Amino acid sequence: MKFSSYSSSLVLSVACIIFGNAFFPTKVHSFVTKEKISLPLNNKKITTDSNTVNVNKDLTIQHAIPPLGQYAPAAAALFGNMITPASILGGAIIPMSFASGLDFTGDEGESKFAKLLRKVYPFASVASLASFIVSIFWATAVLNQLTENPPAMAASVWDLLQRDYKLQWVAVNSHFVLGMFGFMWLMGTKAYFMGGKQPAIFGLAVSALMFMLSIMNRAVAKGGGSVANRYGSSVIGLLSTYSSLLFRRARECFGPLEFVAVGIGIISSISYAKYVWNQIQS
Structure with a gap:
């Protein structure tokens, strides 16, 4: 009689456990993200706060956080990649513009287009070379910082740049793009006067300039892979x-030198633009 009572109690307890687990899902927490997960014990379906997915019976679910790493070497490589082409193009401007520049005066009766190119040439030379040099300065300063004082770990090199070097990375790319566009303008202007003032020659440089602008627009729009992780939709946004x-x-x-420089x-x-306009109209 006593054994029968114990058997009845045991059967009743097992039945409660089975039916309770079948109809009442248990709330658990992920040890990684502390996010609540609804996990029915029949192991057929897992329901989270955002979606429902089907899983195998013995599958263990865990929301993994991307591991942190030291991305200073990768960031240094990115800045170093900008120094080399900026140095090459900046060095090419010196002989093309200053060692063998154009005659600033020109001939009598010259067309307004030729006057415009001739007058803009010195300004474009200085602006392009200065832009390349500024890009190199930004990149060199960041390389020294990355070497002397390695930054904290980050989820990716993009996260590192956005967190600690956003201004520097935008500055390097902006000045490099401006210098590159100016270099193409100088090359087209020099070829225009060397080729008997044929607009078609200058048009080739303009064609390359437009294609370069299209490439940069797509690169800027892509950014870090999403709309939120980019500096704009075009070079203008950059x-x-x-x-x-x-x-x-x-x-x-407050940086007084920055305000003075700008x-x-x-x-x-503005002053040189007014001067060029007056020269063309005269």
């Missing part, structure tokens, strides 16, 4: 991001 970041840093940590650059550009 330059706009650079201007806003530079102004923000100068405002948060001010002189803007005033000089």
Whole structure:
């Protein structure tokens, strides 16, 4: 009689466990993300806060966080990749513009287009070379920082750049792009006067310039792989991001030299544009 009572209790307990597990899912927590997961014990379906997925019976589910790593060498390689082409193109501007530049005066009765190219040539030479040099300076400064004081670990090289070197990376790319476009303008101008002032020769340089602009627009739009992880949808967006970041840093940590440099650059550009306009109209 006593044994029968114990057997009845045991059967009742097992039945409660089986039916309870079948109809009442158990709430568990992921030890990785602390996210609540609804896990029915029949192991046929797993329901999270966002979606429902079918799994095998013995499958263990875990939301893994991307591991952190030291991406300073990868970031240094990216900045180093910008120094070499900027140095080569900047070095090519010196003999093309300063060692054998164009006659600034020109001939009497020259067309307005020829006057425009001739007058813009010195400004484009200085601006392009200066842009390449500034790009090299930004990259060199960051390389020294990465070597002397390695940054904290990050999820990827893009996350590292966005966290610690966003302004520097935008600046290097912006000045390199500006210098590269100026270099193409100089090459087209020099070929125009060497080829008997044929607009078709200058058109070849413009064609290459437009193709380069298209390539850069696509690269900027792609960015880090999503709309949120990019500096804009085109080169204009890249330059706009650079201007806003530079102004923000100068405002948060007042840099008088930065304000003076930007001010002189803007005033000089406007003044020279007025001079070229007056020369063309005369």
